[in-house]
Amino acid sequence: MSTAIVKHSQVGLNGTIQVPGDKSISHRAVMFGAIAEGTTTVEGFLPGEDCLSTISCFRKLGVSIEQTEDKVTIEGKGWDGLTEPSEILDVGNSGTTTRLMLGILATRPFHSVIIGDDSIAKRPMARVTEPLRSMGSDIDGRQNGNYTPLSIRGGATKGIKFQSKVASAQVKSAILLAGLQSEGVTSVSEPALSRDHTERMLEAYGVEVKRDGLTVSVEGGQSLKAQHIVVPGDISSAAFFLVAAAIVPNSNITIEGVGMNPTRSGIIDVLLNMGATMTIQNERVVGGEPIADITISTSALKGIEIGGDLIPRLIDEIPVIAVLATQAEGKTVIRDAEELKVKETNRIDTVVSELSKLGAKIQATDDGMIIEGPSSLKGTSVSSFGDHRIGMALAIAGLITDGDVQIGRSDAIAVSYPNFFEHIKQLQQDK
Numbered sequence: 001m002s003t004a005i006v007k008h009s010q011v012g013l014n015g016t017i018q019v020p021g022d023k024s025i026s027h028r029a030v031m032f033g034a035i036a037e038g039t040t041t042v043e044g045f046l047p048g049e050d051c052l053s054t055i056s057c058f059r060k061l062g063v064s065i066e067q068t069e070d071k072v073t074i075e076g077k078g079w080d081g082l083t084e085p086s087e088i089l090d091v092g093n094s095g096t097t098t099r100l101m102l103g104i105l106a107t108r109p110f111h112s113v114i115i116g117d118d119s120i121a122k123r124p125m126a127r128v129t130e131p132l133r134s135m136g137s138d139i140d141g142r143q144n145g146n147y148t149p150l151s152i153r154g155g156a157t158k159g160i161k162f163q164s165k166v167a168s169a170q171v172k173s174a175i176l177l178a179g180l181q182s183e184g185v186t187s188v189s190e191p192a193l194s195r196d197h198t199e200r201m202l203e204a205y206g207v208e209v210k211r212d213g214l215t216v217s218v219e220g221g222q223s224l225k226a227q228h229i230v231v232p233g234d235i236s237s238a239a240f241f242l243v244a245a246a247i248v249p250n251s252n253i254t255i256e257g258v259g260m261n262p263t264r265s266g267i268i269d270v271l272l273n274m275g276a277t278m279t280i281q282n283e284r285v286v287g288g289e290p291i292a293d294i295t296i297s298t299s300a301l302k303g304i305e306i307g308g309d310l311i312p313r314l315i316d317e318i319p320v321i322a323v324l325a326t327q328a329e330g331k332t333v334i335r336d337a338e339e340l341k342v343k344e345t346n347r348i349d350t351v352v353s354e355l356s357k358l359g360a361k362i363q364a365t366d367d368g369m370i371i372e373g374p375s376s377l378k379g380t381s382v383s384s385f386g387d388h389r390i391g392m393a394l395a396i397a398g399l400i401t402d403g404d405v406q407i408g409r410s411d412a413i414a415v416s417y418p419n420f421f422e423h424i425k426q427l428q429q430d431k
């Protein structure tokens, strides 16, 4: 198991980087290409472990996929091009692969089995398997289909009207994907708007998607047409460096080509509300997704309240927002974020325990956390607990600690940001 040592940054972070491709969009580009008719090409693909798991699963489902770094070519043969796998489908650490693939397999007339790593085995799947069963799919698994290993025998399914209890793009996407091959109309309503990459990309692949406030519906019997997909930079990866530049003295960085989809850009709202010195330039649209270049420098920050509809717009950024809040004047309260408990780790517990070890004044609540700042942090041994976002949040904290931070299980970072440490080094060298 790997341990990374992060040293207090003796210099400010300076220069320009492009973060790797968006993880959510990379997964979808491959999956939708696999069920589309024709050759789909993807550029800007994230070659992180999660998205490589998606490629590996769809290869086992009989789809020919070539991948070299950020370029992918998928030979789609339509929905019926997927064939019964002779091997178990291993999703690794990826919740997105598990839930979206369940939605696709729910309507395929064959048997398949999904497993993942120890973290996936603890993540709730009933939120997807129950509605898919109610559409007519035969799905079972540990604890009545709530946990992996899961076994799926897809078949003739009927559209449903589903009211989701959680604002989850994985739930919404799984049901809509099943709906595309089910009888009649399928609609999903959610309590707050979750990321809408599925809706946008299905439209790009030629599918008719109806949106009405918090409800999305699709008509059954729709096929997808192959596309060329350009993946924007991942704002969830950019978030680590936006925070780093805001808290490391003498910093001024630019991150180019960052995805600015409004369902994902909550981190920008938080930085601006906290008082960060930040500009957004060169706003443009690439492949149906808005992107921009963001420049940010060392900032005087103040604590704020974060909750409600903002939470789904920044759910994966909360570990690094907690680091940011340790350097803000006053109290930051994060609420309505119970979903953090069912991510790669219980992110309320792991953020609070590991940042406390570094000397942060942070306390867990039932639905989030409260952080008092500013506090001076000190280096010690911590762990990612196998959670990529926890590992990276701790590494960013390490840039300002007095003394080194040793991060156990740092290899997890490759799940979403394989060149994370190279980017830290690059920004420390640029003048």
Ligand SMILES: O=C(O)C1=C[C@@H](OP(=O)(O)O)[C@@H](O)[C@H](O)C1
Binding pocket: 023, 024, 025, 096, 167, 168, 169, 170, 171, 173, 194, 195, 315, 316, 339
């Ligand atoms: O659909 C997606 O690509 C994702 C949706 C979110 O999960 P939920 O749908 O569980 O909220 C997010 O946390 C995850 O990193 C990626």
Ligand SMILES: C=C(OP(=O)(O)O)C(=O)O
Binding pocket: 023, 050, 093, 094, 095, 096, 097, 316, 343, 344, 389, 416
């Ligand atoms: C929660 C995450 O991903 P997934 O659900 O795909 O494992 C994440 O990337 O923070």
